[in-house]
Amino acid sequence: MVDLFRKHVESVDVGLTTFNKLESLQVNLGDLCNLSCAHCHHNASPQGTRIMGREVMDKIVVFLAYHPGLTLDITGGCPEMNPDFRYFIEATSGLAPRRIIRSNLVIALEPGMEWLPDFYKEQELVVMASLPCYELENVEKQRGRGVFNRSIGVLQQLNRKGYGSDLELHLVHNPGNGSVSGSRDMLELHYRKELLQHFGIIFSRLHCMNNTPIGRFRDNLERKGTYQRYIEHLAEKFNPSAIEQIMCRSLISVGWDGLLYNCDFNLAAGLPLGRKDGSLLKTEHIDEVITAGSPIQMAEHCFSCTAGQGSGCGGSLAKNVTQ
Ligand code: SF4
Ligand code: SF4
Structure with missing residues (x-):
């Protein structure tokens, strides 16, 4: 199956198996999280121990200073739980025109974390918030009891601070079962209608992400004996028009320990970038992996990026959908 994905891509265009041009630097601040969601591809939880320190952060700051114009995409785990989160955000201020914080929202309700919404605003961060569904039951099946209402409360707070109108507030949808995301446009209409009608919430855009079969999500599929069926389902839904937009052609991901990856999914799957001699590449080597053609x-998990409308950290990739 591993080779099969590459063959699928090559059948569309051999050049699409290589890097194109760096547009986004994704930084994973660690696997610490206040939730333990069923679909988490990082196995993140309150027991997380892999946490980025200032030494790696400082190297990222230097890289950004020498490479202006990139999007900085900050993720985890729950990135806000990194003890140096504030340090990193302040240090990167002015170094990237667009800085995205991937938030589970409910972290802002944990004791001692109430400052977060004001801080996002002060730092002009784009908030990319997980809300797998607009219905309580579906959210709580994936994320745990009480998470839906708490998420709604934080979204309302963000709206009051200008998020969703003056500042960008994006929502991220994950399908709740072993299926592929439905039509983004239709789902966005439902999200808008339901969230406005019931809670007065507005947002900028909905992003749909297929669940990637790694980490806790893969463990759950294997436990149910449906892992292989899910991979086959993704492969059947392979959409050639999603390939050109796969994020690994324009993004590099930095792990908590400074190792480099083609994307956050490869990070979770433990597939770091290395040289031909087997040595692994780190933050200070990013320039080695961002030349076109790398x-x-x-x-196998790549099939989640090209199924249906396609999927990446920025949501759906293609306009044409394979049924
Ligand atoms: S999916 Fe996100 S919020 Fe849930 S456990 Fe993983 S990192 Fe935390
Ligand atoms: S998981 Fe997706 S983004 Fe990552 S390498 Fe595979 S196709 Fe590219």
């Missing part, structure tokens, strides 16, 4: 590490 090979991308592809694996």
